[in-house]
Amino acid sequence: MSCSSSSGSDEDDEGFDSYRKGGYHAVRVADHFAAGRYIAQRKLGWGQFSTVWLAYDTHTSVC
DSSP states (O other): OOOOOOOOSOOOOGGGGSTTTSSSOOOOOEEEEETEEEEEEEEEEOSSSSSSEEEEETOOOOO
């Protein structure tokens, strides 16, 4: 079982101007969420209204 993925996109960045109040939430690889339960692994993709991240669940993940 693999925990990696590829978006296949040539453009991996939404543009820094989108990271503002009311815009995208800035996330970096290794950022922790929910009191450390989830750890951001890699960005899977993005669109006009969201970004999608692969996150490791420290309570239940096996890989």
